[in-house]
Amino acid sequence: MSTLKPKLFTTLKDYTKEQFFKDITAGIIVAIIALPLSIALAISSGVSPEKGLYTAIIAGFLTSLLGGSRVLIGGPTGAFMVVVYGIVTKYGVDGLIMATLMAGVILVLMGLLRLGGIIKYIPYPITIGFTSGIALTIFSSQIKDFFGLKIGEVPVEFIGKWKAYFHAGNTIDIQTTIIGIIALLIIILWPKINKKIPGALIALIVTSAIVKGFNLEVATIGSKFGEISSSLPSPQLPAFDLNKIPLLIGPAITIAVLGAIESLLAAVVSDGMIGGKHRSNMELIAQGVANMGSALFGGIPATGAIARTVANIKNGGRTPVAGMVHAITLLLILVIFMPLAKMIPLTALAAILIIVAYNMSEWREFKELFKSPKSDIMILLVTFLITVFIDLVKAIELGMVLSAFLFMKRMSDVANVNSVNLDAAEEDEKEYFDFEEESKKLKTSKNVRIYEINGPFFFGAADKFVEVLSGLGDTTKILIIRMRNVPSMDATALHAFKRMITMCKRHKIKILISGINEQPKSVLKKAAVYDLVGEENFFNNIENAINYSSKADEN
Known part of the structure; x- marks a missing residue:
């Protein structure tokens, strides 16, 4: 050695x-x-x-x-x-x-x-x-x-x-x-x-x-x-x-x-x-x-x-x-x-x-x-x-x-959860979907909602996620979680994720996951959450998830 x-x-x-x-x-x-x-x-x-x-x-x-x-x-x-x-x-x-x-x-x-x-x-x-x-x-x-x-x-x-x-x-x-x-x-x-x-x-x-x-x-x-x-x-x-x-x-x-x-x-x-x-x-x-x-x-x-x-x-x-x-x-x-x-x-x-x-x-x-x-x-x-x-x-x-503690505070400040309603029938057909820009142009829909998590999804940010979840509303039918900017997640975030699944099942809301990275995917698989959501509900990018939600919403 x-x-x-x-x-x-x-x-x-x-x-x-x-x-x-x-x-x-x-x-x-x-x-x-x-x-x-x-x-x-x-x-x-x-x-x-x-x-x-x-x-x-x-x-x-x-x-x-x-x-x-x-x-x-x-x-x-x-x-x-x-x-x-x-x-x-x-x-x-x-x-x-x-x-x-x-x-x-x-x-x-x-x-x-x-x-x-x-x-x-x-x-x-x-x-x-x-x-x-x-x-x-x-x-x-x-x-x-x-x-x-x-x-x-x-x-x-x-x-x-x-x-x-x-x-x-x-x-x-x-x-x-x-x-x-x-x-x-x-x-x-x-x-x-x-x-x-x-x-x-x-x-x-x-x-x-x-x-x-x-x-x-x-x-x-x-x-x-x-x-x-x-x-x-x-x-x-x-x-x-x-x-x-x-x-x-x-x-x-x-x-x-x-x-x-x-x-x-x-x-x-x-x-x-x-x-x-x-x-x-x-x-x-x-x-x-x-x-x-x-x-x-x-x-x-x-x-x-x-x-x-x-x-x-x-x-x-x-x-x-x-x-x-x-x-x-x-x-x-x-x-x-x-x-x-x-x-x-x-x-x-x-x-x-x-x-x-x-x-x-x-x-x-x-x-x-x-x-x-x-x-x-x-x-x-x-x-x-x-x-x-x-x-x-x-x-x-x-x-x-x-x-x-200060590092965790800074990370939780960096990590955020954005939410937007989506009218799937009028979404722009682009190769690249820019959440911040496109969310301003989209018509409000009560049926489909997108959450975008940015930054490390750990115990410092899990509280924000749970807080935003409370605004889902009774009319939401499809929930898209965009995770392209999540490099990692920990046990507290995983617990928040499970709470989200339980809540969505109770309200009969379908969950779609977009752009998930390897580490968070591995965490979800080990905890059997990946199978709970269903492999067919994971998408490489937000556009595919939106197209799927449009068809599901029409049905």
């Missing part, structure tokens, strides 16, 4: 030495970008900094080894930060590892069940709404470290956070804030000097040197976490608590759904940049294995990282080898340089995540969506607000439910 074949095996068939060197260069650059991000995301997720690197190394390698994309880079991302922090706060690190393992299993099952096409069913306003909501949440979580506020445990809830910040406003540390601003300015301005070396890395080096050189009283990784391990741990299972498993099903589904959405979105974006086509089901399986691998090594949830993937592409990466090089490079950095990470100021890491939040915010797209129909604006705002104030997965769930 080609759809479940990792891209690595496909790309190696025509692999060249030139591409190998490009992949090595891209992998090293992406690793340098991933280094500060992985540390920052781990700390803001409520775990120790090295766990972010464990995730980038293990999940990053497995994503590239098994993934369905040529260029996707796996690792910790900002989208997971809020979810992970909540799980760690409530269930501890062991609870997080259990939830991540469970999420990995769910992702693998999603891939095996061919659910990779799920991304196409998520409306754009929902994607922008929850992405912007996550961005605001990430920004909110960095205020304490950026300004050096003297707060104990920061509340998980958005409003609770800001209340705590305002109450602690008089504890702002000037030295910490200045270092944070310096880091922010370096990240923003450095690309004007050099685009290859990431500004985030330069910011960490410069601010660490300033804090160490001037012996400033600024919180660092070392002052918060002490010594940091510089070796990759051995894989081990967490202390499984069977009583926690039912409680962790919700968080596991959250991790799996979010991981699937973000990785498939990143794969779609990368396809557009390289002119490729990813294997979505294989990508889900790879993400599942990557998350299980990360959890076994004490890491956090991982998914496809859009920013690192774009950096990979821009630096010449075109095969999964680049992603594997990125993971190996991070492993070397962990072993050689990790002890130096204790000097990194927390405010500098906060500055990095503030920039991440800004880049995630999609504020231009958010603003542009306000030119869309009101229903789409409502979905955007509901998804955004629920993401910020309640929960990310609830935001997606409610956004999808609202989208489904």
Whole structure:
């Protein structure tokens, strides 16, 4: 099954030495970008900094080894930060590892069940709404470290956070804030000097040197976490608590759904940049294995990282080898340089995540969506607000439910049932019968009536059909149902159809069906309604039905 074949095996068939060197260069650059991000995301997720690197190394390698994309880079991302922090706060690190393992299993099952096409069913306003909501949440979580506020445990809830910040406003540390601003300015301005070396890395080096050189009283990784391990741990299972498993099903589904959405979105974006086509089901399986691998090594949830993937592409990466090089490079950095990470100021890491939040915010797209129909604006705002104030997965769930209802409403608005009386003796003899035009010219007859159904005949439109049926009248002898514009019908429409047949039998009205398409015909046949109407009463076009009704009416 080609759809479940990792891209690595496909790309190696025509692999060249030139591409190998490009992949090595891209992998090293992406690793340098991933280094500060992985540390920052781990700390803001409520775990120790090295766990972010464990995730980038293990999940990053497995994503590239098994993934369905040529260029996707796996690792910790900002989208997971809020979810992970909540799980760690409530269930501890062991609870997080259990939830991540469970999420990995769910992702693998999603891939095996061919659910990779799920991304196409998520409306754009929902994607922008929850992405912007996550961005605001990430920004909110960095205020304490950026300004050096003297707060104990920061509340998980958005409003609770800001209340705590305002109450602690008089504890702002000037030295910490200045270092944070310096880091922010370096990240923003450095690309004007050099685009290859990431500004985030330069910011960490410069601010660490300033804090160490001037012996400033600024919180660092070392002052918060002490010594940091510089070796990759051995894989081990967490202390499984069977009583926690039912409680962790919700968080596991959250991790799996979010991981699937973000990785498939990143794969779609990368396809557009390289002119490729990813294997979505294989990508889900790879993400599942990557998350299980990360959890076994004490890491956090991982998914496809859009920013690192774009950096990979821009630096010449075109095969999964680049992603594997990125993971190996991070492993070397962990072993050689990790002890130096204790000097990194927390405010500098906060500055990095503030920039991440800004880049995630999609504020231009958010603003542009306000030119869309009101229903789409409502979905955007509901998804955004629920993401910020309640929960990310609830935001997606409610956004999808609202989208489904609005879609049904739009379809029912499009679907309509027209009715006209017909004097069969004076109908125009034309090869093509135009219902709208001809119905204006026809004389009123009490004996023959035509109904034309336009659009999908489903539960949203069935009510209209039943409503129009009530106007048949006692003098109607023949009822023509024109269905050339009905692509499909569902069970509710079928029920309405049966009610029509029962009513017509009661009033001794003959039913003729014109121009029915394959799907509605198949539905009527399976329900034995086709035979109930009679095959002889089905006509290819309206003209044949009218000719038949003329003769029947005369008799």
